[in-house]
Amino acid sequence: MKLKRVVVTGLGALTPIGNNIQEYWTGLINGVSGAAPITQFDASKFKTQFACELKNYDPNNYFDKKDHRKLDLFAQYALIAADEAMLDSGIDVEKINSDRVGVIWGAGIGGLKTFQDECFAFAKGDGTPRFNPFFIPKMIADIAPGHISMKYNFRGPNFTTVSACASSTNAIIDAYNYIRLGMADAFITGGSEAAVNEAGIGGFNALHALSTRNDDPKTASRPFDLGREGFVLGEGSGALILEEYEHAIARGAKIYAEVIGSGMSADAHHITAPHPEGLGALNVMKNALNDAEMSITDIDYINVHGTSTPLGDVAESKAIKQVFGEHAYNLNISSTKSMTGHLLGAAGAVEAIASILAVKNDIVPPTINHFTDDPEFDPKLNFTFNKAQKRTVNAALSNTFGFGGHNASAIFKKFNG
Structure with a gap:
């Protein structure tokens, strides 16, 4: 069976450094930090009092009040990014076979704020259960692709992938595979997350996973820096339109890039810590390269x-050197989490978009907030510290x-026809 080609024809983003694709890309190449003191709740008693929140987000700018009250923030973010991606793609829903267009979405947690708020309200009451009838439909992680499919009447495969911070990359991979196997013509795919709340910050603080650099939030996310001490929690969404090549060409679509391969693996090591030698990271990159031939x-x-965690950055660096050998020194490497923070289940989508735009524009976004070299990292590796770099980017791995x-x-x- 000859596999179909898969291309990217639309992008949408709602991030801590930009509320649409253009703003997001401009923020990336200019090295903008999205970190700031938390505004969504009083964080004064928390170990971490800052995050990468969305800026100037008002649901009333996107939804009727009646509608947005039925949607958890993570689903709101999903619908907004999906809408931008659809408009960007130029797909006319009246001229396609909706039975062959689906939605596969990633979310690591889903409606955490809805769950938290309903439980808080119950705990404050007299024990009489008075739950909102939209509690469950707002909270469940699979609801975002459900809403997206209903908005556009897409009746193809529809589900959510949940694999923690890998969730939206898994969603993209699933969409890619469905298309290349000939089981669908196109997908809206990506991911969203909205965990900047008491439960999210408190839970990750309990794991000692978050930076506590409350005196200097903007520089708190420091991947590959000696002073790194935890990640910065982010929120938002990223959406991609993946489309079968012939389907895209037939309608005259613009094409950002081609999806050429993917890989998956497991560390089989620890619930939160990476394999110390980066074994899972090594395997997943090899698998992606093999799949792409x-x-x-x-x-x-x-x-x-x-x-920007002490263990994770080292493990990934080791894996890159093992996979790429001497070619590792010819690579540009960067962590855009230094700017956006860690969007959990949405991270893979917004970072895939950064990779696609790097391929499209031949510019590599930087790893900001580098101050002190860490002897754990090979100084010959190019981590694209502090400033974007122009170079030909024929292929990017996310x-x-x-x-x-x-x-x-x-x-x-790069798409070459």
Whole structure:
């Protein structure tokens, strides 16, 4: 069976450094930090009092009041990014076979604020159950693709992937595979997350996973820096339109890049810590390269998972050197989490978009907030510290790794017809 080609024809983003694709990309290449003191609740008693929140977000700008009250923030974010991606793609829903267009979405947690608020309200009451009838439909992680499909009447495969921080990369991989196997013509795919709330900050603080650099939030996310001490929680969404090549060409679509390969693996090591030698990361990158039928020298840029944690950054760096050998020194490597924070289940989508735009524009976004070299990292590796770099990017590899040892990678290359 000859596999179909898969291309990217639309993008949408709602991030801590920009509320649409253009703003997001401008923020990335200019090295903008999205971190600031938390505004969504009083965080004064929390160990971490800052996050990468969305800026100037008002649901009334996007939804009727009646509608947005039925939607958890993560579903709101999903619908907004999906809408931008659909408009960007130019797909006319009246001229396609809706039975062959689906939605596969990633969310690591889903409606955490809805769950928290309903439980808080119950705990404050007299024990009489008075739950909102929209409690469950707002909370469940699979509801975002359900809403997206209903908005556009897309009746193809529809589900959510949940693999912690790898969730939306897994969603992209599933959409890619469905299309190349001939089971669908197109997908809205990506991911969203909205965990900047008491439960999210408090829970990750309990794990000692978050930076506590409350005196300097903007520089708190420091991937590959000696002073890194935890990730910065982010929120938002990213959406991609993946389309079968012939389907896209037939309607005259613009094409950002081609999806050329993907990989998955498990660390099988620890519930939160990566394999110390980066074994899972090594395997997932090798699997992606094998799937793409590419050599290591075909890759120009790696958008790394790079969360700014003491263990994770070292493990990923070791894996890159093992996979790419001497070619590792020809790569640009960067962690865009240094700017956006860690969007959990949405991380893979927004970072895939960064990778695609790097391929499209031949610019590599930087890893900001680098102040002090860490002897754990090979100084000959180019982590694209502090400033974007122009270079030809024919192919980019995007890595995302999740709690539980879930690893997922996708490769995007220039579209050459």
